[in-house]
Amino acid sequence: MQRNQNVELLTTNTSAQRLVIAHLNQLIEPNDFTATALLELMSPSELLTLIQRQDFVPQGLKAQVDQILGFKPSSNMAQDLKVALTRWRKRLSLSNPQAVLDMAARHGGGLLLNTDPGWPRQVDELNLGRPLCLWWRANNPELLSGQQLSRNVAIVGSRDASDYGDQVTFDLGRTLALRGYTVVSGGAYGIDASAHRAALSVDQWEHPNPATISVMAGGIDRLYPSGNSNLLNQVIARGVLLSEVPPGTTSARFRFLNRNRLIAALSRLVIVTEARHRSGALNTASHAVELSRDVAAVPGSVFAPNSAGCHRLISEGSALLLTSPQDALRLVGAESVAQPVQEQLNIEGPTDRLGRDEGMVYDCMSFARGLVIDEISARSGVPLIQTLQAVGQLEALGMASTDGRTWKLVRPAA
Structure with missing residues (x-):
């Protein structure tokens, strides 16, 4: 019962209106500009009545439709009023609006119209x-x-x-x-x-x-x-x-x-x-x-x-x-x-502002294992004196530490 009440809150149209729209929906494929143009000139029920009148094309209606379309379709184009009506009328015998509404309900769904509160x-x-x-x-x-x-x-x-x-x-x-x-x-x-x-x-x-x-x-x-x-x-x-x-x-x-x-x-x-x-x-x-x-x-x-x-x-x-x-x-x-x-x-990395020697020394050092100065110099290719100066600079920046004999990197604070 609650589910049906929820549906009613989202759908305010009468069952007769839904039957008309469901009928049109079976006759007209989506994205049909001619049908939409006609619905700017008449109600859905009036459009359905027009479709049901076989071989009837009201005088003057084509010009109004063409004006809404923004161009004048030739007689063999899908957007032409007579061509469109013929196309839709061929489906009349296949349409059963009540059946599709019932089918939607059996699957726990329904039909949403553009006048319903739930319409996007x-x-x-x-x-x-x-x-x-x-x-x-x-x-x-x-x-x-x-x-x-x-x-x-x-x-x-x-x-x-x-x-x-x-x-x-x-x-x-x-x-x-x-x-x-x-x-x-x-x-x-x-x-x-x-x-x-x-x-x-x-x-x-x-x-x-x-x-x-x-x-x-x-x-x-x-x-x-x-x-x-x-x-x-x-x-x-x-x-x-x-x-x-x-x-x-x-x-x-x-x-x-x-x-x-x-x-x-x-x-x-x-x-x-x-x-x-x-x-x-x-x-x-x-x-x-x-x-x-x-x-x-x-x-x-x-x-x-x-x-x-x-x-x-x-x-x-x-x-x-x-x-x-x-x-x-x-x-x-x-x-x-x-x-x-x-x-x-744009965030700077820890080595972005280091000089060339400091950067090369930093790249060859480890967070886990301490290295002696000679090994750091050999790995980096930086001369011994400049290596001593580089590790001293890294220590001053809080990026390296020493136990008095070996040097290793210090992880930045989180």
């Missing part, structure tokens, strides 16, 4: 590419209201991740999750899976936002890929699973590409940890750039094909160079970051 407002920045609706699965539906742009960081990359990519991704994801940031990804093998696992590795999650969000390319009833079903069930248990296609929909290449724009829109920062030259992760980064989101990429070996895409993003100026979790925290404006990477690079 940042996806509306996609303008004509904004989603008509979102299907969700979450053990705690209240987490739907925690999908805040300021707390979401996407981590994406190759499906065939290397050990290096997995390690970097896990380190980044866990660091961000420990600071209360939601890790957003696509639930795929490789980098996506490592990102979700990193967020889920934080046991004590006491934040109103979900630990992780997985955006599916298929229906929420089809945990894809099947090899990640256990992981995706953990996402449902502690986070949120989202899709903009109705239950029962299979994944397809074009749906993965459509899905990528949602990952970018949901997140304030998109991190690419590993990507080949033509990786789908680059598509996500491209959407993020268009949305004025921050993009960062992790460098790798120049010989590693899995890092070629990251290097391309960095060299083109599309992504910032990210070399540590502290870089990521700095980019999202996290307070009390230990020390940004550049500051760490």
Whole structure:
């Protein structure tokens, strides 16, 4: 009963409205600019009625749609009003909105509309590419209201991740999750899976936002890929699973590409940890750039094909160079970051201000075993008199000590 009450708090639309949207969602593929343009001119129920009137195209409507699109599609283009209506009408016999709503409910999920309190407002920045609706699965539906742009960081990359990519991704994801940031990804093998696992590795999650969000390319009833079903069930248990296609929909290449724009829109920062030259992760980064989101990429070996895409993003100026979790925290404006990477690079080491002789002597001495002056001189190549002067200087700086016969290094205080 409590779970149903929570859902009602997040969804305020009537069942009739949900049926209309679910019906349209079965007829219209996501990221359809023509459909969105029409919904700026009429209500969802009016659009559904128009689609149901076979072979009918209202006079003057095309010009209004073209004006919103910003160009005049030719009669054979997908964005043309008549072409679009024909495309949607072909699916009328296949649509069963009540069935998909029931299917979502059986899987512990539901339909989220853009007028619901739990709707993530940042996806509306996609303008004509904004989603008509979102299907969700979450053990705690209240987490739907925690999908805040300021707390979401996407981590994406190759499906065939290397050990290096997995390690970097896990380190980044866990660091961000420990600071209360939601890790957003696509639930795929490789980098996506490592990102979700990193967020889920934080046991004590006491934040109103979900630990992780997985955006599916298929229906929420089809945990894809099947090899990640256990992981995706953990996402449902502690986070949120989202899709903009109705239950029962299979994944397809074009749906993965459509899905990528949602990952970018949901997140304030998109991190690419590993990507080949033509990786789908680059598509996500491209959407993020268009949305004025921050993009960062992790460098790798120049010989590693899995890092070629990251290097391309960095060299083109599309992504910032990210070399540590502290870089990521700095980019999202996290307070009390230990020390940004550049500051760490500027910290002086213990030997940075030593002279040439002192530095050479220091390098050949040991913290564990004392050496006599003759041995230090022989090892360093510094003449005996200058070696005596060097160890004396090191002792004055608190970097070396003597027992009267041998000399060894002193570790700096913590």
